[in-house]
Amino acid sequence: MERAVQRLKSGQGHNELMPQYIYALDKKIKRRVVHVIVGEWAISLVTRSKFKYKPKKHAH
């Protein structure tokens, strides 16, 4: 299965292909945990529950 990967600026200061992670509330366990972004979905890596994710627009 083709997995969606997005460009994310790494801690080393260069771009590379890697999954994008967010820290968000998992409603099933009522706790903030790591979610992976797959397409328009954010999927919890603990319970696999998911929600539609819209990236925050940063002001420059």
Place this chain on the structure above:
Amino acid sequence: MASPHKPVLLTGTHTKVLDSAMKRGNWIVALLLAHTYSEAFLREWLLYSGNLPLETMARSIIRETERIRFEQLVLVHHLLGNIDGNLRERIYEVNKRRNEVAHRLIEYDLSDREIDTRFRGDAEKAAAVCSDVFAHFKQALDRQAEKV
């Protein structure tokens, strides 16, 4: 501070925070921060480890993991194969030094650069351990993400 309900990107910003403290010569602060970050990563990592069926993951189990003592937490990660014996020993060493400093913090004059500089080696070791813990944690997340 981020809202508890808004998603935030997990990008390893701890390195910037630690670098900033060390560049300013705040070695005691860097040591305490590096240990705190390492512990936070290790506690979080436990949720993505092992072979527990996802449907059995419950808030009650997570609450119990939050009560595990630091030494036990490190031991569990070693038993699960998440960290090797060398990293485990380095974590213990940083933990021991951090506890010594934290419990005697009021004895130190943090405005005295000379006193702060004495902890430079400890802070650099703690930052290296923190970096290694995060790198292993990130690899574990990548493996979990592959299964999605």
